[in-house]
Amino acid sequence: MVDVKKKAAELLSSEAVKVIIGYTEGTGGKPRAAFIQNVADVEKLIFNSQCVMNLAVYLTKAEIKKLGKPAIVAPVNVLRAIIQLAFEVQIQESDIVVLGITPDEKLVEFQSFAAIESYLEDFKMELDAKEKETLAKISGMSLEERWAYWTEELSECFKCYACRAACPMCYCHKCAVEQNKPQWIPVAAHQLGNMEWHIMRAMHLAGRCVNCDACHNACPKGINLNFLTKLMLADAQEQLGYTGPTLKEGNLLSTYNPNDQENFIK
Amino acid sequence: MTIEKYLVKKTSLPVLFDKIKASGKVVKAPKKKSHTTDFADVASFSEVTDDYIVTTQSAKSVAFPRVEKLFNYVKSKDGVQITDYALNAIPEVVMWGVRPCDAAGFDPLNAIFTWDINDVIFTTKLKKTTIIGFSCQNADENCFCTSVGGNPGSTQGSDILFTKLSSGDYLAEVISEKGKAIQALAPELFEAAPSEDKEQNLAKVDVKFTKEIIKEKVDKYFESDVWKEQAQRCIGCGTCAFVCPTCACFDIQDENHGKNGHRIRTWDSCCFSQFTLHTSGHNPRPTQDRRWRQRIMHKFSYMPDRINVYGCVGCGRCSRACPVDMNIAEHLTNISKM
Ligand code: SF4
Ligand code: SF4
Ligand code: SF4
Numbered sequence: 169m170v171d172v173k174k175k176a177a178e179l180l181s182s183e184a185v186k187v188i189i190g191y192t193e194g195t196g197g198k199p200r201a202a203f204i205q206n207v208a209d210v211e212k213l214i215f216n217s218q219c220v221m222n223l224a225v226y227l228t229k230a231e232i233k234k235l236g237k238p239a240i241v242a243p244v245n246v247l248r249a250i251i252q253l254a255f256e257v258q259i260q261e262s263d264i265v266v267l268g269i270t271p272d273e274k275l276v277e278f279q280s281f282a283a284i285e286s287y288l289e290d291f292k293m294e295l296d297a298k299e300k301e302t303l304a305k306i307s308g309m310s311l312e313e314r315w316a317y318w319t320e321e322l323s324e325c326f327k328c329y330a331c332r333a334a335c336p337m338c339y340c341h342k343c344a345v346e347q348n349k350p351q352w353i354p355v356a357a358h359q360l361g362n363m364e365w366h367i368m369r370a371m372h373l374a375g376r377c378v379n380c381d382a383c384h385n386a387c388p389k390g391i392n393l394n395f396l397t398k399l400m401l402a403d404a405q406e407q408l409g410y411t412g413p414t415l416k417e418g419n420l421l422s423t424y425n426p427n428d429q430e431n432f433i434k
Numbered sequence: 435m436t437i438e439k440y441l442v443k444k445t446s447l448p449v450l451f452d453k454i455k456a457s458g459k460v461v462k463a464p465k466k467k468s469h470t471t472d473f474a475d476v477a478s479f480s481e482v483t484d485d486y487i488v489t490t491q492s493a494k495s496v497a498f499p500r501v502e503k504l505f506n507y508v509k510s511k512d513g514v515q516i517t518d519y520a521l522n523a524i525p526e527v528v529m530w531g532v533r534p535c536d537a538a539g540f541d542p543l544n545a546i547f548t549w550d551i552n553d554v555i556f557t558t559k560l561k562k563t564t565i566i567g568f569s570c571q572n573a574d575e576n577c578f579c580t581s582v583g584g585n586p587g588s589t590q591g592s593d594i595l596f597t598k599l600s601s602g603d604y605l606a607e608v609i610s611e612k613g614k615a616i617q618a619l620a621p622e623l624f625e626a627a628p629s630e631d632k633e634q635n636l637a638k639v640d641v642k643f644t645k646e647i648i649k650e651k652v653d654k655y656f657e658s659d660v661w662k663e664q665a666q667r668c669i670g671c672g673t674c675a676f677v678c679p680t681c682a683c684f685d686i687q688d689e690n691h692g693k694n695g696h697r698i699r700t701w702d703s704c705c706f707s708q709f710t711l712h713t714s715g716h717n718p719r720p721t722q723d724r725r726w727r728q729r730i731m732h733k734f735s736y737m738p739d740r741i742n743v744y745g746c747v748g749c750g751r752c753s754r755a756c757p758v759d760m761n762i763a764e765h766l767t768n769i770s771k772m
């Protein structure tokens with residue numbers, strides 16, 4: 169943490185950046201996001217295994233942009249989100265300074281987004297054994313069982329949209345659930361409204377989700393909505409060898425190549 | 435009526451519970467669900483948990499559910515035919531295991547729903563609800579009921595309040611006629627009052643500020659930068675309002691199926707960026723700090739000014755549920771020191 173703090177202090181005092189987006193201690197010792205604007209406050213930065221919130225969500229928020237150029241403390245989850253956001257032209261290299269951080273709190277400096285991309289090659293976005301086990305359980309259900317499982321799981325959703333608000337990829341100023349001319353998704357948190365909301369969100373995250381679990385961690389009802397996106401990730405991994413966001417390949421499911429095979433269309 | 439005190443044995447509690455169920459009333463109680471502990475329909479006493487500080491969601495859903503169908507309509511050449519809400523079909527509900535903060539929350543909620551017009555759906559539901567409170571033996575760092583006029587053994591809002599004594603038996607305080615009606619279902623279980631002091635069996639919750647001080651400060655610091663500083667990490671979801679026992683905002687929607695349809699109300703929150711968005715495109719609360727200010731001002735200034743009741747009971751639910759740890763007690767404490 170020493171070198172991260174030192175770098176943060178340097179960046180602030182030289183006015184290379186105006187704010188450090190990082191983690192600090194919150195209620196009951198748990199981490200919370202911090203927006204450090206004075207060198208003296210750099211000491212408040214912390215990092216530990218509980219720092220799972222994806223801070224990249226703040227990079228696209230108008231209120232935070234108004235603070236001026238940020239440096240962001242970035243474990244792998246945040247780095248992946250930065251690359252995906254960069255591909256989607258939501259952030260530019262000159263907009264931010266990225267302070268990569270390893271699990272043992274070491275600073276990793278990056279001169280470019282391309283450098284982040286090559287760093288991430290060592291951290292392939294793969295599902296772990298436990299995730300795969302849960303997915304296998306869900307995929308192994310019959311159609312009826314699976315419908316019942318998701319109906320029950322999503323019945324708890326009261327549409328607070330904390331999942332969306334915490335997701336670095338849900339940056340739309342007007343989300344599809346708020347479209348009302350015409351209205352695509354019922355506003356109410358009843359069965360149909362919840363099902364449509366979650367299916368819609370999962371589809372909008374297809375090939376864009378960075379599997380950081382920010383949505384699930386944010387959900388006050390503890391809903392396993394992250395397994396909707398994980399299901400798609402598992403398919404993308406298996407069928408397309410997808411291992412995470414890149415600057416060139418971009419959105420997995422919205423890119424195409426004229427040479428793509430079409431022989432599966434019958 | 436004056437509060438009547440009794441002893442109810444630990445072993446009598448399930449018996450009372452069964453008698454209430456047998457009377458045909460709907461009973462909702464804290465239940466461990468797959469991810470949270472919340473009020474739910476319970477089949478038997480064994481499903482009821484007492485292992486919770488407060489439930490994730492408040493008890494307000496009993497009178498103000500997240501989706502309420504207000505009326506049905508059919509459109510035809512001759513106009514619109516409306517089928518009103520069937521008020522007489524509202525069942526008698528017993529809310530079992532309500533914490534004193536949650537019980538106190540029905541006052542501000544009722545004040546909002548009867549402010550200009552009497553919202554008959556809400557008030558009928560509330561009239562048909564009996565609140566069986568349980569005092570708190572445990573509190574956590576998010577509880578601050580004592581800073582907003584409540585306490586872990588407050589009888590406000592409950593019809594019967596149970597307090598666990600050192601023996602494991604309960605002091606039962608019968609507070610209202612509705613409470614008496616519950617007692618009448620099994621009068622033999624209500625024995626001579628215990629001598630043990632109630633206070634020593636309650637959680638300790640330190641006073642951090644008073645609601646009057648908060649009111650004085652927020653009225654003075656409407657234009658302060660404090661809102662910006664506090665709201666920086668707020669990501670503008672609906673969580674705090676949805677778990678709050680006193681938040682009453684809702685959206686009205688028509689759901690059409692051809693010529694048939696119904697009008698519903700669904701929960702809304704002033705922290706959503708679209709909450710006050712005008713059709714012109716103008717938004718009088720364009721940034722999150724304005725929306726955070728609204729949340730605090732509504733509870734600590736506008737509500738006491740207009741309906742003579744504060745809009746926060748100090749349950750701390752919003753702090754526990756907030757995805758970014760916007761600890762309301764911490765923010766209010768800082769405001770109280772300005
Ligand atoms: S955070 Fe949870 S409860 Fe809120 S909208 Fe998302 S899934 Fe539903
Ligand atoms: S504002 Fe928070 S602490 Fe106050 S009553 Fe609502 S949920 Fe409880
Ligand atoms: S605090 Fe906000 S959501 Fe809650 S009642 Fe007031 S205006 Fe409505």
Ligand code: SF4
Binds near residue numbers: 760
């Ligand atoms: S205070 Fe927390 S729960 Fe409330 S809107 Fe902000 S982020 Fe959501």
